[in-house]
Amino acid sequence: MTQSEWLEIGFKNKIIEIKESEEVVFVDAYKQWFLMKLKQIKDQSCDRIEVTYNRYYAGSCLVDKYVSQITEAEIIDFLTCCILQSGKMTLKEFRRCIQIVNNVLVYCKDLGIGGAHLYDWDRIKRYLPLDSLDVQVKREYAVPIADVRQIIDLVVNHEVYSVKQDACLSLCMNFYLGLRIGELAALTFQDFDFDRGVVKIYKTESKSFERTADGDRVGRLVYRVTDNTKTIYSVREIPLLPEVRFFYDRIKEHHEKMNYDSDCLCYDGNDVVMSASLDTCLRKLCLLCNVNYFNSHAIRKTFATMLHFNGTPTRVISDLMGHAEVSTTEHSYILSYGKNYESELNYMSSSLKY
Secondary structure, eight states, X not given: OOHHHHHHHHHHTTSSOOOGGGOOBHHHHHHHHHHHHXXXXXXXHHHHHHHHIIIIITTSTTTTSBGGGOOHHHHHHHHHHHHHHTSSOBHHHHHHHHHHHHHHHHHHHHHTOTTOOOOOHHHHHHTSOGGGSBOOOOOOBOOOHHHHXXXXXXXXXXXXXXXXXXXXXXXXXXGGTOOOHHHHHTOBGGXXXXXXXXXXXXXXXXXXXXXXXXXXXXXXXXXXXXSSOSSGGGOEEEEOXXXXXXXXXHHHHHHHHHTOOOOBTTOOSSOOOHHHHHXXXXXXXXXXXXXXXXXXXXXXXXXXHHHHHTTOOHHHHHHHHTOSOHHHHHHHTOOBOSSOHHHHHHHHHHHOOO
């Protein structure tokens, strides 16, 4: 048995007493851990952790307890209350909630802070009302091809939403690029290399709070373009189709016509948040084009789905999407086209030749 295992038994059975000066309450341990996370992960990820902590932990009986005195039963009671009192906690929220208490205790254990214990989380979960979690997966469909054609026609030939023409053209272009909304918002004319026939994706627009050295929020959410993408795998070059060149030229012409002094493709003459403006623009565009509303991420998923249904290898699609794992592309981005019986019939008739 290792020394750390002996010490854990000693702390748990109160054979080894911890001096009061060495004790630390959960809330203080959380603050130390959170400051460490601020240096390791993206700002917006830290914002999500803070939101979860404030929603479920702040004011609870757990935060004022010494980490050495937190028991498995108390963790089970705390998480049970979180699930039942929230009404319909999603599985993603639950994972964030359990991540905090687990990671804080692991942090304390690794640094030898306050005699924290580690627990068997599989055993803890057996006593939680996990059936009360909202784990229903919403069935998603790719944007119908007819709707895509209608939107492109009305934007290009009729300027159906003229005050946001560049944003509309950028959204239409994205059916041929499959970018995240932040990547599309950060896209500039200099990112296109027509000599090599590629567009370089290496930056994104993100939102997060400014923070003090102690990790406290300062002011409101700040949107900024950063020279990095969601992951290192998202830095990529996407081959340019003729349709992309067409939209690029139309956007360039509109910039010159309006005398815009901005290098961003989706600029509309106002100093606004590009990604938020694109989302708002898309909602209005769907209404004006008389098509069912879909969000900006549906364009990205439609891009992947179209490639898949026309025989593109999943590995190639995954690389174009900037995914670290092919399984992400397969499970979350290749959708159904709904009641596409004609296509299904073609596959069946060509395949089922017994």
